[in-house]
Amino acid sequence: MGPLIPNEIITGDWNFVIAILIGIAFGFLLEASGFSSSRNLAGVFYGYNFVVLRVFFTAVIVAMVGLLYFDYFGWLDLSKIFILPTYLSPMILGSVIMGIGFVMGGFCPGTSFTAIAIGKMDALFFAIGLFIGIFIFGESFPLFKDYYYSGSMGNVTLTDVTGIAAPWFAFGFTVIALAAFWVSAEIEKKVRKNTKEYKF
Amino acid sequence: MNKHKINEKPHYLNPYFGGVLLGLLVVVTFYITGRGLGASGSVKSTVVTTVNAIAPQHAENNPYFSKYIPKDKSPMNNWLVYESFGILIGGLLSGVIYGRIKKFRIEHGKHTTSSKRLIFAVLGGALFGFGSQFGRGCTSGAALVGSASFSFGGVIVMLGIFGTGYAVAYFFRKLWI
Numbered sequence: 001m002g003p004l005i006p007n008e009i010i011t012g013d014w015n016f017v018i019a020i021l022i023g024i025a026f027g028f029l030l031e032a033s034g035f036s037s038s039r040n041l042a043g044v045f046y047g048y049n050f051v052v053l054r055v056f057f058t059a060v061i062v063a064m065v066g067l068l069y070f071d072y073f074g075w076l077d078l079s080k081i082f083i084l085p086t087y088l089s090p091m092i093l094g095s096v097i098m099g100i101g102f103v104m105g106g107f108c109p110g111t112s113f114t115a116i117a118i119g120k121m122d123a124l125f126f127a128i129g130l131f132i133g134i135f136i137f138g139e140s141f142p143l144f145k146d147y148y149y150s151g152s153m154g155n156v157t158l159t160d161v162t163g164i165a166a167p168w169f170a171f172g173f174t175v176i177a178l179a180a181f182w183v184s185a186e187i188e189k190k191v192r193k194n195t196k197e198y199k200f
Numbered sequence: 201m202n203k204h205k206i207n208e209k210p211h212y213l214n215p216y217f218g219g220v221l222l223g224l225l226v227v228v229t230f231y232i233t234g235r236g237l238g239a240s241g242s243v244k245s246t247v248v249t250t251v252n253a254i255a256p257q258h259a260e261n262n263p264y265f266s267k268y269i270p271k272d273k274s275p276m277n278n279w280l281v282y283e284s285f286g287i288l289i290g291g292l293l294s295g296v297i298y299g300r301i302k303k304f305r306i307e308h309g310k311h312t313t314s315s316k317r318l319i320f321a322v323l324g325g326a327l328f329g330f331g332s333q334f335g336r337g338c339t340s341g342a343a344l345v346g347s348a349s350f351s352f353g354g355v356i357v358m359l360g361i362f363g364t365g366y367a368v369a370y371f372f373r374k375l376w377i
Contacts, residue, residue: 002230002231002232002234003230003231003232003233003234003235004231004232004233005232005233005234006233006234010232015233015279016279016282018232018233019233019279019280019282019283019286020282020283020285020286020289021286022225022228022229022232022233022237022283022286023282023283023284023285023286023287023288023289023290024286024287024289024290024293025225025286025290026222026225026237026283026286026287026290026340027286027287027288027289027290027291027292027293027294028290028291028293028294029213029218029221029222029225029290029294030222030287030290030291031290031291031293031294031295031298031300032212032213032218032294032297032298033212033213033215033218033219033222034212034213034215036291036294036295036300037307038307038308038321039307039308039309039376042309042375042376043376044362044365045365045366045369045376046369046373046376046377048377051212051215054215054216054219055215055216055218055219055222056219056343056344057219058215058216058218058219058220058222058223059219059220059222059223059226059344059348060223060344060347060348060358061223062219062220062222062223062224062226062227063222063223063224063226063227063344063345063348063349064347064348064350066223066224066226066227067227067230067348067349067350070227070230070231075231076230076231080234081230081234081235081349082234082235082236082349083349083350083351084236084336084337084341084342084345084346084349084351084353084354085336085351085353086351086352086353086356087334087336087353088353088356090334090335091334091335091336091342091353091356091357091360092356092360093331093334094331094332094333094334094335094336094357094360095331095335095342095343095356095357095358095359095360095361095364096331096360096364097327097328097330097331097334097335098327098328098331098332098335098338098339098357098360098361098364099331099360099361099362099363099364099365099367099368100324100327100331100364100368101323101324101325101326101327101328101329101330101331102324102328102339102361102364102365103324103365103368103369103372103375104320104321104323104324104327104372104375105320105321105322105323105324105325105327105328106320106321106324106375106376107321107324107325107328108239108328108338108339108340109239109240109243109328109329109332109338109339109340110237110238110239110284110287110338110339110340111339112325113239113284113287113288113291114287114288114290114291114294114295115291116288116291117287117288117289117290117291117292117295117301118291118292118295118300118301118302119295119301119302119303119304119305120304120305120306120307121304121305121306121318122306122307122308122317122318122321123321125318125321125322125325126321126322126324126325126328127243127325128322128325129321129322129323129324129325129326129327129328129329130240130243130325130326130328130329130332131243131246131247131250131325131329132322132325132326132329133325133326133327133328133329133330133331133332134240134243134244134247134329134330134332134333135247135250135251136326136330137264137329137330137333137334138247138248138251138262138264138265138333139262141262141263141264142262142263145263145264148333148334153352153353155351156351156352156353157349157350157351157352158350158351158352158355159350160352161352166350169350173347181216
């Protein structure tokens with residue numbers, strides 16, 4: 001029963017081999033989906049290309065439903081998987097800063113790695129920016145250390161916060177995603193009518 | 201730079217098919233390792249390693265960097281660093297298969313220049329890197345994997361990144377359209 005490594009069904013020695021293999025699959029899917037192009041990615045904010053929305057939301061709902069099935073069949077103990085902890089206020093601020101960075105830089109960290117792999121200089125500069133940003137964060141950390149740890153709620157799930165069972169969230173996200181797929185396809189059609197060329 | 205007419209788009213996976221495979225990869229990753237994918241964490245390890253190599257005492261005294269310096273091994277000896285190395289290989293592999301590996305090039309919108317694109321790429325990257333530390337992860341580790349595993353914070357980060365993106369897109373439109 002999973003998770004295999006924490007339950008010592010696969011020994012920890014394999015951890016880094018598995019990390020590379022999983023990374024290869026991740027990088028391949030990002031690149032093959034068109035995420036190695038900043039213009040493809042930025043399209044989600046301007047309506048000319050919603051590939052980000054399609055891939056991202058499909059992945060979220062498939063993973064949500066998949067995790068629930070794995071739990072239901074007894075293959076994966078969901079109480080043993082890592083749940084990202086919540087620090088409410090710092091995470092809201094962080095995501096706002098990341099949103100601005102996304103529109104300015106045209107990449108997020110993972111997608112920039114795949115774009116570097118196929119020779120995009122803009123992605124390399126974005127990655128250098130990541131390095132600088134994290135360095136500045138670390139150097140100035142003493143200034144906002146208390147804020148960084150504020151709003152701690154622990155490793156809480158949507159169910160812990162709202163009391164609503166996880167399958168309802170999976171269902172809700174699926175309905176929202178399907179509606180978003182339909183609406184975004186209509187918007188894309190209208191916007192693309194005025195687009196004569198698309199430079200990659 | 202090649203100009204493609206809109207009907208000569210480069211060959212990509214169908215986005216829904218790509219999304220299904222990516223979702224399954226998240227599930228398989230949890231099944232094997234009990235944790236999720238990530239990307240910004242490897243850059244953090246690189247920063248910590250660099251600071252630790254140049255000024256070990258300074259890194260040791262810094263309350264943030266020191267959290268990520270293991271006693272008995274290099275900060276680079278980290279799951280996310282290996283995984284990110286895999287992301288590069290995977291991107292390369294897909295680029296070879298679909299014929300997208302070309303000489304170094306800068307991609308930018310019609311109404312902007314290459315140098316402006318690079319300046320904004322560095323600035324955007326710096327903001328993304330800075331923000332990902334407060335966010336406890338980026339689009340991969342927090343927004344995608346966090347949301348998929350029903351983490352409250354993960355959903356917050358997902359809504360925050362995309363919501364802010366739409367809110368500020370107007371001001372940066374000249375970069376892209």
